[in-house]
Amino acid sequence: MPDSLSAALATLRRRYGPRALLQGDAHEPVECWPTGIPTLDGSLLPGGLPRGRVVVVAAASPHGPSGRLTLLQSLAALASRTQELGYVDLAGTLDPGFLADLGADLSACLVVSPGPDRWERGMAMGRSLVGAGLPWLGLALGPRQPRPALWDHALAALAETVCKRGAVCVIAAPAPPPLPLAHVSSLTLTCAAAGWHRVHGDVTGLRVRAAVTKCKVGPPGAEATLLLRFPRPYAGAEVLGLPSVVAPAIAPAEPVPALAAAPG
Amino acid sequence: MRILCALHAHLGLVAALRRFPELRNEPVILGEAAELRLPVIAATPAALAHGVRPGQPLRHAQQLCPGAAFARLDPEATARLREGMCAALHRLAPAVEVGDGEVFCDVSGQHAVHRDEPAWATAIARAVAATLDAGPPAVGVAGSRLVARLAALRSEPGRIRRVRGGEEAGFLAPLPLESLPLDPAVAARLAAFGLDCLGAVARLSPAELQRQFGPDGALVHRLVRGEDGEGVRAGTGEQTWSERLVLEGGVGDLEVLLRAARHCTEALGARLDASGLAAGHARLVYEVEGGPPLEAAEVAPAPASSAAGAWPLVLGLLGRLQPSCPVTAVRLELTRLMPAGGRQTDMLRPGDASRDAVAGAAVRLRARFGDTAARRPRLALDPGDLPERRYVWEAPTLAAAARG
Numbered sequence: 076m077p078d079s080l081s082a083a084l085a086t087l088r089r090r091y092g093p094r095a096l097l098q099g100d101a102h103e104p105v106e107c108w109p110t111g112i113p114t115l116d117g118s119l120l121p122g123g124l125p126r127g128r129v130v131v132v133a134a135a136s137p138h139g140p141s142g143r144l145t146l147l148q149s150l151a152a153l154a155s156r157t158q159e160l161g162y163v164d165l166a167g168t169l170d171p172g173f174l175a176d177l178g179a180d181l182s183a184c185l186v187v188s189p190g191p192d193r194w195e196r197g198m199a200m201g202r203s204l205v206g207a208g209l210p211w212l213g214l215a216l217g218p219r220q221p222r223p224a225l226w227d228h229a230l231a232a233l234a235e236t237v238c239k240r241g242a243v244c245v246i247a248a249p250a251p252p253p254l255p256l257a258h259v260s261s262l263t264l265t266c267a268a269a270g271w272h273r274v275h276g277d278v279t280g281l282r283v284r285a286a287v288t289k290c291k292v293g294p295p296g297a298e299a300t301l302l303l304r305f306p307r308p309y310a311g312a313e314v315l316g317l318p319s320v321v322a323p324a325i326a327p328a329e330p331v332p333a334l335a336a337a338p339g
Numbered sequence: 340m341r342i343l344c345a346l347h348a349h350l351g352l353v354a355a356l357r358r359f360p361e362l363r364n365e366p367v368i369l370g371e372a373a374e375l376r377l378p379v380i381a382a383t384p385a386a387l388a389h390g391v392r393p394g395q396p397l398r399h400a401q402q403l404c405p406g407a408a409f410a411r412l413d414p415e416a417t418a419r420l421r422e423g424m425c426a427a428l429h430r431l432a433p434a435v436e437v438g439d440g441e442v443f444c445d446v447s448g449q450h451a452v453h454r455d456e457p458a459w460a461t462a463i464a465r466a467v468a469a470t471l472d473a474g475p476p477a478v479g480v481a482g483s484r485l486v487a488r489l490a491a492l493r494s495e496p497g498r499i500r501r502v503r504g505g506e507e508a509g510f511l512a513p514l515p516l517e518s519l520p521l522d523p524a525v526a527a528r529l530a531a532f533g534l535d536c537l538g539a540v541a542r543l544s545p546a547e548l549q550r551q552f553g554p555d556g557a558l559v560h561r562l563v564r565g566e567d568g569e570g571v572r573a574g575t576g577e578q579t580w581s582e583r584l585v586l587e588g589g590v591g592d593l594e595v596l597l598r599a600a601r602h603c604t605e606a607l608g609a610r611l612d613a614s615g616l617a618a619g620h621a622r623l624v625y626e627v628e629g630g631p632p633l634e635a636a637e638v639a640p641a642p643a644s645s646a647a648g649a650w651p652l653v654l655g656l657l658g659r660l661q662p663s664c665p666v667t668a669v670r671l672e673l674t675r676l677m678p679a680g681g682r683q684t685d686m687l688r689p690g691d692a693s694r695d696a697v698a699g700a701a702v703r704l705r706a707r708f709g710d711t712a713a714r715r716p717r718l719a720l721d722p723g724d725l726p727e728r729r730y731v732w733e734a735p736t737l738a739a740a741a742r743g
Contacts, residue, residue: 159693159694159697161697170726171716171718171729171730172718172726172729172730173726174716175716175718175729175730181715181716181717181718182715182717184715184716185697185701185713185714185715186713186714186715186716186732187701187704187713188712188713189708189712196708199640200704200708200712200713203640203641203700203703203704204697204700204701204704204713206641206700207641207693207696207697207699207700208693208696208697209693209697209700210693
């Protein structure tokens with residue numbers, strides 16, 4: 076490599092940081108926050124939710140339930156047991172009682188309510204909290220999408236702050252996921268309902284088929300079926316004793332070899 | 340510690356003379372109401388020359404000076420004047436106490452611009468005079484509040500009386516007993532012993548004074564040495580820093596307004612940087628020709644401690660202001676000033692600093708977007724049957740505040 080090129084590369088790295096220039100075959104290690112759910116950590120995710128990246132949990136279809144918000148709230152409940160978290164409720168569907176039933180430590184939860192369909196404001200508020208040191212942020216987007224021009228710059232700023240602070244950021248998005256969100260996402264988990272889970276005729280959960288449709292930190296294409304077991308209200312012992320997201324009971328979680336080996 | 344005391348005209352009297360400028364050289368007596376049995380609060384030099392003194396009944400003052408004009412105390416104008424004085428003096432001293440007729444400033448250490456104590460004291464005296472639009476005050480500087488006040492009383496308007504460290508006893512020695520804030524009964528007994536000045540009392544041992552006066556004896560012993568143990572009782576009033584730029588002939592060009600706002604931001608940012616402070620609130624005011632000023636205010640997403648930090652906030656305010664007529668001046672005000680570095684963390688509390696920083700950010704979000712913007716849920720102690728009664732919302736609080 077010529078000396079002048081080496082000097083130019085060194086200058087760029089000094090000015091814009093070590094991640095400004097990477098070799099084509101360089102594999103940057105990704106730090107992850109393990110969810111503690113074997114199916115997610117082992118099969119779908121690269122050891123957990125990547126820190127410093129935006130993770131999108133998207134619905135596969137605009138019609139019917141997808142389980143993305145329940146999955147987001149389950150992850151938030153898990154995170155609240157060890158750290159402070161923020162939940163930006165743009166969907167307007169958060170029930171803190173349900174969050175408590177999922178086993179969340181409510182004293183560690185900060186609920187941000189920017190108002191319905193105020194995506195730009197919600198992302199800016201989330202960015203403020205992450206910038207202040209919040210290690211875990213969840214955003215629940217509602218079904219009505221404002222024009223991307225109104226909020227895409229706020230999303231880019233949020234992604235930049237998440238990257239700088241090494242925070243975990245999970246965004247639950249409706250179907251189809253908006254283009255700016257799909258672009259910013261480092262890992263997209265697409266959820267499709269696979270049927271209700273019933274016990275003695277009563278609905279006790281939702282079976283969800285989850286697939287990794289985009290992954291910048293590992294091979295995409297992995298699929299698994301999750302059972303989101305609904306907690307019974309006022310049954311604290313049961314909620315505490317049972318994980319809200321359990322290993323697949325309906326279909327075995329097996330990554331598709333051909334897709335798993337595909338380059339990221 | 341070094342404390343400066345500046346004696347100036349009563350703020351209520353200054354406010355009254357601003358309202359009635361034609362009375363500036365006339366005898367004016369300030370009282371709380373027209374009720375003649377109430378006491379005189381302050382009087383102009385022309386009225387004082389007739390023997391009027393603060394504390395006299397207004398009826399007596401009227402008899403002493405029949406030609407005097409009586410003005411009522413305007414509490415709102417006086418408070419505005421006090422706030423202006425506080426804001427002006429906070430630029431020069433870290434701790435400021437503004438009374439009705441006197442100002443105390445902490446001048447310990449060294450000022451970055453005014454290198455020595457006389458220069459610093461002169462700057463403060465000029466600021467007092469400029470704020471009140473009056474003549475220079477009488478200033479005293481000493482190691483304690485009591486001695487600084489006595490030095491100011493024995494100074495003259497426009498002069499600074501400094502009592503250096505270790506010289507307090509010599510300064511106090513010839514002063515009469517009435518100079519000290521003592522119980523009149525104690526002062527009378529001291530006078531009965533033939534002790535007519537502070538120096539004579541200072542020669543007594545503390546044991547002798549305590550034997551005669553009990554606990555008051557120890558107080559007398561400390562006071563005659565100038566040890567009052569009180570510093571500057573800094574007010575908790577909100578500081579406001581402002582920068583104003585006058586535009587020649589009125590301007591409607593947005594580019595010029597942008598540059599003017601940038602100039603004000605850089606000036607205030609440099610002051611924030613120099614003082615180690617951060618601003619939590621900004622207000623931008625356009626003064627326009629022939630109309631009320633246009634203004635926009637915003638709570639900062641994060642405290643701005645420099646021009647670079649404050650500029651995005653000011654840009655947002657600029658976008659909200661749409662002047663329809665020429666702007667004659669641009670004024671930027673920064674309030675909610677706080678230390679930029681944050682607080683001392685609890686070393687034994689895991690995640691203390693980050694948790695507090697997040698709570699601080701949430702508090703700012705509530706200030707910007709309303710109380711429902713950021714909340715913490717808590718399970719209700721007595722939940723009802725309805726799902727929404729299972730929890731209650733709480734405002735996020737800083738750990739330091741919660742611990743009291």
